[in-house]
Amino acid sequence: MTDMQTQPAVVPDFGDDDETDRKLVIICSKGNLDMAYPGLILANSALGEGIAVDLFFTFWGFDMITKSRQQKLTFTPVGNTAMHLPIGGRMPQWLSPFPGMTWVATKMMRKQIDDLGVPPVDEFLDQIVASGGRLWACKMSADMQKLTMEDLRDDVEDIITAADFMDLSEGAQTLFI
Amino acid sequence: MSTTTLAGREIHVDAEGFLTEYDEWDEELAQQLADQIGVEMTPEHWDVIRFLRDDYAETGTTATTRRVNAVGGFPVKKQFALFPKKPGKKMSYIAGLPKPAGCV
Numbered sequence A: 001m002t003d004m005q006t007q008p009a010v011v012p013d014f015g016d017d018d019e020t021d022r023k024l025v026i027i028c029s030k031g032n033l034d035m036a037y038p039g040l041i042l043a044n045s046a047l048g049e050g051i052a053v054d055l056f057f058t059f060w061g062f063d064m065i066t067k068s069r070q071q072k073l074t075f076t077p078v079g080n081t082a083m084h085l086p087i088g089g090r091m092p093q094w095l096s097p098f099p100g101m102t103w104v105a106t107k108m109m110r111k112q113i114d115d116l117g118v119p120p121v122d123e124f125l126d127q128i129v130a131s132g133g134r135l136w137a138c139k140m141s142a143d144m145q146k147l148t149m150e151d152l153r154d155d156v157e158d159i160i161t162a163a164d165f166m167d168l169s170e171g172a173q174t175l176f177i
Numbered sequence B: 001m002s003t004t005t006l007a008g009r010e011i012h013v014d015a016e017g018f019l020t021e022y023d024e025w026d027e028e029l030a031q032q033l034a035d036q037i038g039v040e041m042t043p044e045h046w047d048v049i050r051f052l053r054d055d056y057a058e059t060g061t062t063a064t065t066r067r068v069n070a071v072g073g074f075p076v077k078k079q080f081a082l083f084p085k086k087p088g089k090k091m092s093y094i095a096g097l098p099k100p101a102g103c104v
Helices: A033-048 A059-064 A101-115 A121-130 A139-144 A162-168 B027-036 B043-059 B065-070 B076-082 B087-094
Strands: A023-028 A052-057 A134-138 A156-160 A173-176 B002-006 B009-013
Touching: A023 A033, A023 A059, A033 A052, A033 A101, A033 A121, A033 B087, A052 A059, A052 A162, A059 A134, A059 A139, A121 A134, A121 B065, A121 B076, A134 A139, A134 A162, A139 A156, A139 A162, A156 A162, B002 B027, B027 B043, B027 B087, B043 B065, B043 B076, B043 B087, B065 B076, B065 B087, B076 B087
Parallel strands: A023 A052, A023 A173, A052 A134, A134 A156
Antiparallel strands: B002 B009
């Protein structure tokens, strides 16, 4: 007798047979530690789901791919009214710009990120590239900051113009962060 | 929760087909799960799957690709090569574990 609950083998659909050309382009324009992560997390997740990802770094986002700066991103509570204190309550705005606050807040955030098993920015980019993600740098930002390919991570594909970006992002879902 | 018959016995699975009972898994079953999703198992595949099983037994959660790299020592590139496109989900499916819950 067959168990009434028994069903034919259920096989998850991993979408391997789908002709998908889903593509994500993420513009990373911020160089603050907290704002580096949204793009990295989404890029990593998308790659893990078989979606092609290109990351385009512009303006302050350049710090994420600049060799000498990518390990030194900081977080400041200045102007951030959503900054809550571990003891409860909000961080008073008058306190935020005090000397040493950025150092303390950065240290705390780094620890929280690490506690979650989330890698630092440079290692996260290593993982993204290993997963098939591509990194691109903005020409105007490079010129403004007087940076060349020499200054950037070795796995940055190229420094490209806004027009190149239009080709790159054709048909892609684009996020500006 | 429903059940399905694989490797000649009844096993518990969720709506997507992922095993829900850790102890119902063995390597014979894993071979069938891999066949079903078109993954050809090699010794390298088994190393990853065994790591996932052991790690789950220790931590109670499915290792993410990040952890499989950082703790298991299997480079991310290798994971994508062994379990194409969606390594996190494919590895956990074959290992008879829930999908990884972490974001990274």
